[in-house]
Amino acid sequence: MLTRRLVAVIAVGAVMVASGVIGRAVALDAERADVIAELRQLSQATNTAQMRTDHLTGLIEIAEHDTADRDAVLAVRPAFLDEITAFGAVVTGSGGAVDTSTHMASALSAQQTVLAEHDDPAVVVAATATVHALTEKIGEEVATWQASQSAGPGGPAWSSSGPDGYARVRAALDTVGGAGVGLYESASCAGGTAPACANSNGYIKYRADIADWGSERLNWAMAHELAHIYQFRVWGSLTSAGAYHSLFGGDPEFLANCMAVVRGYPGSVGCDTDQQAWASGIWVGVVR
Structure with missing residues (x-):
């Protein structure tokens, strides 16, 4: 009888111990889950902080x-x-x-x-x-x-025309496109009979009295002489061109007049459309 009771007590104790062990295990699992969750949150926070x-x-x-x-x-x-x-x-x-x-x-x-x-x-x-x-x-x-x-090949830029006269002729030459082209006064153009002339070395001479000419006439004279400067630049091709002889009779003065017309400074000699078209090429170095 005593033995049965002892066995029963032992069995109950075993059950209680087992129940306690199970409960403790459950509690530990819950704590572990909480810890794991907290660790995950900390890890995420750490990652976010690192990314930031x-x-x-x-x-x-x-x-x-x-x-x-x-x-x-x-x-x-x-x-x-x-x-x-x-x-x-x-x-x-x-x-x-x-x-x-x-x-x-x-x-x-x-x-x-x-x-x-x-x-x-x-x-x-x-x-x-x-x-x-x-x-x-x-x-x-x-x-x-x-x-x-400054001084030209023959001496000072001017003499009898004076600085004002020279400045006026210079302004006319610049106006027609001759800025940078040498200019000085001289009475040597055709022995003094020509009011102005161009030199193949690239400069223009003028007679003192043309400083008193009207603006239109003076501009035409400078455009005409500047045309000769451009003719000299293509002289070999120019003088051997058939059109130069057929349209202008091989006359550089006539061609210079037509070149001045093209620039908008007509003189007393007129030029037809074909002559103007051909003369325009000399201004840009083209001989057709």
């Missing part, structure tokens, strides 16, 4: 790179400003002696490029070199023009 950190680091690196680029561009801009200032000075100093419109358009384009550039200093350096070259080009053209205004 990486993103911010990338933004900082980009900002630092952009700042470095801008600093590099700003460092070379003063040199460009110096060149633009020098360019403006040489344009102003030219006094309209040479045509600077094309050079100014190029300089403006370079300036707009520099204003729009924020990253690459090489772009600014290239634009600076461009403006420097433009400045030198204008300086060379002005120097050439000034040389053409």
